[in-house]
Amino acid sequence: MPKSQVRKKKVYTPPTDIRPAATAASKKPSPVWLPITAVALIVVGIAWLVVYYLSSQEYPVAAWQYWNLAVGFGCMVASLAILSRWR
Structure with missing residues (x-):
């Protein structure tokens, strides 16, 4: 019985206009x-x-x-806001 041909998959390359501009190396x-x-x-x-x-x-x-509670929790929420900028 003859063997079927193996199809080669094409390598996907995204279009250049959709590709993200910022890469991990540029951050x-x-x-x-x-x-x-x-x-x-x-x-x-x-x-x-x-x-x-x-x-x-x-x-x-x-x-x-x-309001002392607001100060204490406010400090902790401010730290979360700062940590959201961490890379």
Whole structure:
């Protein structure tokens, strides 16, 4: 019985007008201060909340009352925003 011919697949090359312009080699790496700042903000946010709860809501700033929670969580959310820029 004769053997059937093997078809060769064509190599796909995307059109040049659709190809993405930025390649992985052209992207700049993140600056060194970025992860350091993000980790520092996380630590400050957690420390702020821990001090607030352990001091029976008297410290860090007693006049702010529950806004101390916003400061602590705000620091942690700001660190997430900074980390979204990390490459």
